[in-house]
Structure formats: structure tokens, C-alpha cells
Amino acid sequence: MGDKKVIVILLIVIVILIGMISFTLLNSYKEVDSNYVFAPLPNEKVKFSGTYLGPYGGIYNINKDSGVIQVGNAYAIVNTDKLQGLEGQTVTVEGYFVNDKVEKSTVQIDNKFMSGESFCIEKVL
Numbered sequence: 001m002g003d004k005k006v007i008v009i010l011l012i013v014i015v016i017l018i019g020m021i022s023f024t025l026l027n028s029y030k031e032v033d034s035n036y037v038f039a040p041l042p043n044e045k046v047k048f049s050g051t052y053l054g055p056y057g058g059i060y061n062i063n064k065d066s067g068v069i070q071v072g073n074a075y076a077i078v079n080t081d082k083l084q085g086l087e088g089q090t091v092t093v094e095g096y097f098v099n100d101k102v103e104k105s106t107v108q109i110d111n112k113f114m115s116g117e118s119f120c121i122e123k124v125l
């Protein structure tokens with residue numbers, strides 16, 4: 001009976017470890033660079049760092065609730081709720097791109113026009 005209890009306990013520990021490892025792998029964010037931000041895959045969980053330029057101007061953003069993160073030569077259009085007060089700073093965000101490769105938005109910031117993909121921020125690190 002003693003050997004059976006040890007085997008059962010070991011099996012339970014192994015199952016718990018496998019569950020923890022697979023949960024971590026499924027909920028991890030892929031770290032990406034400006035090349036990915038320029039042409040992202042929709043709904044893939046990603047993580048990147050860039051300079052938060054702040055809210056952009058324009059008639060469709062009168063409440064300043066959308067802004068831009070610059071990653072190298074690429075731009076991500078984001079909601080400003082989680083980034084207020086971080087203008088001009090380097091931020092690291094986790095989340096996913098909403099649009100597909102065909103659907104870029106063009107916005108104006110500091111009298112310059114830039115095109116970028118919409119990104120849904122789940123977490124600011």
C-alpha cells in the first residue's frame with residue numbers, strides 16, 4: 001500500500017506541474033519589434049516597448065481618448081486610458097492588434113501624419 005500512495009502522489013504532482021506550465025505558456029505574450037508592429041497578425045497576444053507620443057489630433061479624437069505609440073518606424077494606435085501622464089516616455093505594453101494587415105489608420109500628431117494599426121492594451125508594464 002505504501003508504494004501505491006507514493007505513485008499516486010507523484011502522479012498528482014506531475015499533473016499539477018503540467019497544468020501550471022501549460023497555463024503559463026498559453027497566457028504568455030510574444031515579444032515583438034517594429035517589423036511586427038508595422039504588419040501585425042490580428043488577435044495574437046504580443047508585448048512591445050515604444051515611445052508614447054500622446055493623443056493625436058483630429059475631429060474623430062476630440063476627447064483625446066486615442067493615442068500613438070512609436071516603435072522604431074512603426075506606429076500603434078492605442079486607447080489612452082492606461083497611458084495618461086506617460087507622454088514622451090518609453091512604455092512596455094501587452095495586448096493584441098485588432099485590425100488585419102489591410103486596415104491601417106492614419107492620424108495626425110505634431111503636424112505629421114502617420115499610419116498605424118489599432119492595438120488593444122491589456123496591461124502596461
